[in-house]
Amino acid sequence: MTTPAPIATVLLARPVPQAYDYLAGDADLAVGQVVRAPFGNSQALGVVTGFRDRPENPDVRLKAITEALTTPAVPNRTLDFVRWLAWYNQHPEGAVLKMALRGAEPAKRPRKTPIPEPNPDHPGRTLNPSQHSAAASLGQALDDHMFSTWLLDGVTGSGKTETYFAAIAHLLRRDPTAQVLVLTPEIALSGDVGARFADRFAAEPPLWHADIAEGRRKQIWQAVARNQARCVIGARSALFLPFQNLRLIIVDEEHDSSYKQEEGLTYHARDMAVARAHIEQAVCVLASATPSLESQWNAAASKYGHLRLGERAGGAQKPDLQLVDMRATPPDNGTFLAPPLRQAIAETLAKGEQSLLFLNRRGYAPLTLCRTCGHRLTAPGGENYLVEHKHTGRLVCHLTGFSMRKPKACPECGEETLVSVGPGVERIAEEAQETFPDARVEILSSDLSDTPKVVAARLKAMEAGEIDILVATQMAAKGHNFPNLTLVGVVDADLGLRGADLRAAERTFQVVNQVAGRAGRAEKPGRALIQTYDPDNTTMQTVIRQDREAFVRAELNERQALGLPPFGRLVAVVVSGKTLGQVEAAAETLARTAPQAAGFDLYGPAEPVHGRIRGVWRRRLLLRADLGKDVQGYLKAWRQSYRLPRSVTVQFDVDPQSFF
Ligand SMILES: [Zn+2]
The missing domain is CATH 3.40.1440.60 (PriA, 3(prime) DNA-binding domain)
Structure with missing residues (x-):
């Protein structure tokens, strides 16, 4: 040649x-x-x-x-995907290619053990009729050898994983060169799905994520490119692997917000998975118990096939959901668990069953305040409160990773009157341990100090019944299976609703529903107690009734009236720099030079929730476009129309998920 x-x-x-x-x-x-x-x-x-x-x-x-x-x-199609993603998200092509070449250099020392071949004929679980029919539809779609997207929609415990495993088995049997990618929103869950995959197919699948060792990364990259790895399970960056014959992409927990890469090279891995499937003419399956509004809308509009798994697998019942009105039955001073929840935990302990207390807030306390002068401890060069972590004795900024030892005295007035305000998971665990001294209490949190190994060990201990009360952040809402868990307490259901975010209600509905779905997954009936100061709120009411249709209707109506996604498109524009005056002037320049065009509205500049991070000032604009408008063309024209000082950075985030 x-x-x-x-x-x-x-x-x-x-x-x-x-x-x-x-x-x-x-x-x-x-x-x-x-x-x-x-x-x-x-x-x-x-x-x-x-x-x-x-x-x-x-x-x-x-x-x-x-x-x-x-x-x-x-492969050509991988390069096509790189170019498409760069265009859609308005990034330089080379920056996206960099993602696709992570692991491309030949290993120095090549590994001798090849990646094991999954065996599709290894016996799996028997599917119930609704799982069987969903798997058959996917099998047909795979045989058609054309692009299609499917929403695999079933309550927690309905057997979504078994169903898509059946589709994978079908594909591996039919096509000896077909490759499969299973995306999960985070590393811990990759391991969880990976273990179930190993059981089902009698072969350990390669896991791909940010933390794998360099040698292993190279091995997986080469094996995928040589079509010697038939199935990869990974976090969002696995989307960039050089598949030779990618026929099926599964996006597990498709509603999960961590699919959105928010910093640097922004992209939404779920949407990009659909795009890659389109380029590969492959089948894409979006699986969730609480699908995103966008996916439900696409399914309703027949853009996606809709597969519903009706029953809970193994005859498990739906949990009994109750709101705990924190105004009517408040917790004792300085505590956070209200009497009805304490009572329920006591009953659960007495039966030898497990409780999960859910609070989506890491650390011990979200705020440290001086009782004498009112000073609130923040990160230097920022306005973000420092979160107390008691087990390390440090105050941590969750946005930047900055940390310092917790001082004895107030740095402002010198008095030793610092108090911890509000609860994080550590504080809830402390309260649970004080209330139930004999109970085995553990914390599951995506903490800075918790390695994936520690997290995996804790999940295993919970599964094995070695923990009585698990206090957990959002991680516990995802996929894990705890057969002896029968009580879920949501410590602060209002937390999500206080966010400055158009998806706040959606996220609260999803999280509460998913966490509540943890209870009673095996034969034992479960119940969930949800603490709220706002029991009449629409979201709370639809959660309690588990009435997703009503929730979706209300939420879609609201978004339609405002032209928000899925009835319109958004682009967040963040301007940042070290000098406030320059940042504000640049934001004004951007607003002034934005092209005037029908179907486009520009909002801002405004100060975002985090107006200053690591000493860098930030201002935000928000572009809204009607459906069917050429958003990328608009952005291109806009970017050619202004000149800004080099000390100011502008970042475009197409389809933003949050606005911090
Ligand atoms: Zn003070």
Whole structure:
């Protein structure tokens, strides 16, 4: 094989907008070949995207490609996906390619043990009729060999995983080269799904996420590119792997907000999974017990197939849900568990069953306040309150990771009168332990100090019945199976509703519903007590009735009236910099230069919830567009119409999930 033309275009894995010309030299090159090429004063990894006989710009003296790596080529469709994602989210193509090349360099020491082949004929669980019919629909879609998206919609415990495993088994049997990607919203859950996969298919699947060791990362990348890994389970970055024959993408817990990458290279992994499936002409399955409003809307509009799993697997019953009115039955001073919830925990302990107390707030207390002068402890250069972590004795900023030892005295007035205000999971665990001294109380939290290993061990202990009361953040709302768990207490259901966020109600509905769904998954009936100061709130009422249809109707009506997603599109624009005056002036410039066009509205500039992070000032604008408008075209025109000082950064976030 010889290189077809003297000049190769190479897209570098650097924040560059397009491919550059290089002399091909003596190397045998093909489109997709991973190469190293000079870039400025250094060397950069890149991919050959094409060839030409003459340089694009004859005045530039071209440099030669340094070397062609002995690594498999990146498939065309993977490159198409990289370009599409860059265009949609308005990122430089090279920055997106960088994601796709993580693990592309050949391993120094290649691993001897290959990635084991999953066995589709290893016996799985028998499916109930509704699971069987959903799996059959997916099987048919896979046989059709065309792009389609399906919402796999079933209450917690209805057997969504078994159902999509059946579809995977069908595909692996039919097509000896087919590859499957299962996305999960976080690492702990990848491990959980991975273990169930290993049981079902008698083979440990490769797990892909930010924390895997470099050698393993390279091994997985190469195996995927050589079609020697048939199924990968991973977090959102697994979307960029160089699959040869990707036929099926599963997005587990598709409603989960952690699918949205919010910093740097912003993208929504669920939506990008649908896009990748489209490019690959593959089948995409979005699975959830509480699907996002967008997905429910797409299913209702017949854009997505809708598969409902009716019954709970194994005959388990729905939990009994009750609101605890915190005004009528308040907790004792300085405590956070109201009498009805304490009573329920006592009863559960007496039966030898497990309780889960849910609070979506890490640490011990969200605020440290001086009783003498009223000073509130914040991170330097920010306005964010520091969260107390008692087991480490530190105050932590959850936004930036800044931490310091908790001082004895107030840094403002010097008095030793600092008090912890409000509860985090650590404080709830302390209260539970004081109230029930003989109970085994543990915390499950995506804490800075908790490694995935610790989290996995704690989940295992809970499953094995070695914990009586588990106090947990949102992590516990996801997928895990605890057969002896029969009581769920939601410590503060109002927390989500206080967020400055258009999805606050949706998120509260999802979290409460999912956490409550943890109770009574096996044969034992479960109950959930939900503490709220606002029991008449629409969201609370629909949660209690488990009336998703009513909730969705109310929420969609509201969004339609405002032209918000899914009835319109949003783009958040964040301007940031070290000097407040410059940031404000830049935000004004952006507002002034935004193109005037029918169907587009611009709001702001406004001060976001976090107006200053790590000493950097921030201002936000919000663009709203009618459906069917060319949002990317609008953004492109806008970006060419202003000039800003280099000290100011502008970030566009297409389809933002939150507005902090
Ligand atoms: Zn003070």
